[in-house]
Amino acid sequence: MGHSHNHSHNHVNLRGRNLVISILLNIVITLAQVVGGLISGSLSLLSDALHNFSDVLSLVISYIANKYSGKAASLQKTFGYKRAEIVAAFVNAATLIVVAIFLIKEAIIRFQDPHEIKSGLVIWLSLIAILGNGFSVLLLKKDSETNMNMKSVYLHLLTDMMASVAVLIGGLLMKYYQIYWVDSVLTLIIALYLIVMGYDLLKDSFKVLMLFTPNSIEIEKIVADIQKLKGIKNVHHVHIWQLNEEEIHLEAHIDFTEDIPLSKFDTILHEIEDLVHENYDINHVNIQPEFGKCDIKDVIVQD
Template sequence: MPHDHGHAHIDPQSGDRRVSIAIWANGLLTVAQIVGGILSGSLALIADALHNFSDMASLVIAFFARKIARRPADKRMTFGYGRVEIVAALINYTTLILIGFYLIYEGGMRMIDPPEVQGWTVVILGGVALVVDTLTALLTYSMQKGSVNIRALFLHNLSDALASVAVIIGGSLILLYNMRWVDPAITIGIALYILYLAFTEIGGPIRTLMLGSPPDIDNETVVQAMRGVDGVADVHHVHLWQMQEHEAALDCHVVLTADGWGQIEKIKAAIKDRLKDDFSIGHSSLEFEHEDRAHENADLYGHGKPEKEEENHVHRDTDSS
């Protein structure tokens, strides 16, 4: 069954402009919140300003990651630079987790001793923050469907927008009822939501960086598809991973029958076509073995047996594509 890796395609320059706008917007918001927090005596606003500063840092990381990822492969980075976006996503999710725990700590401390806050300042700047966070989220929404890096950024901004709503509600309750405990209580709730988002999403980048198999491809089905090609007796030492976020790759040993040994090129083409058409695996490296001299009891996945067994086997490497 073909695997659809479809995602939103946005012109790189247009995407860069969107991220640039978001960086400037978050930078101005951070300055405004720090000034407002100092003037109003609101530690909550200053804490939210630090949160937005982390968002701006995340935007900067994402911006440069996008540019670096477009560099072609070279002798230093033979696989290219595409994974820098995965690294950026991991950094951003890790930042979200740290922020979540920090907000829980701050919220807990304020529940014990809620500080005096000028409600109107909180409400006004909370409204400004909501507008900026919503704008940033909208700028990155269509881009996040095709990039784990931008998705991490989008979730950053989404959590900010929710936090801004909480700040407005908290400021309003302080104005109306002097319920100062509401602000830290809402902060803890938002922090728990941030942690939920981060821990839910961080597994993807970690899996890719750990050379895990693509989550949308069933390994057993791939193996059976290769075994089903005429002339193939078995496969082993299978490695299936993601070179980049939307680029799957495979290498393995293919054991050929005696009749198939004389048709290596034909069988190679058949396997590669099946991998590409059925699983969107565009890069595959295949090493062929004759069934009479194939590895015995070889592992299906991984690197296989000790080197001392290698001299007893006949291999024929093929070009990868």
């Protein structure tokens, strides 16, 4: 167990280091793009800077959540801060959508009145942003596959890298073909893409925060499997929820066919734990044993 704890702690520290590197990179990129956007008059460059600033905020939020998630539980916080990263993912996904709505508004205003833009500066700054965000994306990619918090910042950075590619294309079109309205069109495309990406993550993190049953789990099937075990008459009052990426909890009342001793209940409990862990990846089980109790026997009961 000690080795497992140390490995987890080291992994959290590695995530933290990668987040710090990404924060510093994005601060530099944001400042450069703001100055460059104001000088060149490019809305798409300023919109990219705004998105980069939202990246900085999301990275800071994720860094704090990453640190807090490792804090120990206490009498007042019995789950510790295990949900900190889910909260961070929800906040970051929401900011993606808010930024996108702002960009849509600005793009429509600018489209009605296109401005001449100093495209040379736009091209160079977008190249710097592509390199900086690309490096950050590579740093966070592995953790984004297993951690919702890291996925939220990964999406921020990935979409920003793609936005910078769009800005680069726009800069080239403006430089060689004087098509200045493309600046607004690219801003609009970037914003719509942010909404699509942000919505899925917002929905997933919302489900976890609301204690919804994970999509991969069918409660009726779990109940049927448990009721096949010897000595179990009925499974009811079931709750299944996801605490964070690593923990899925099952809580249920179980009617037994006879008034069994505690030692026999422990044996059956181990059978239930093994069953739900192997078949459904549920790793925390809380069972209330009952015999002849007059209560509602429905699978789902409103508490």
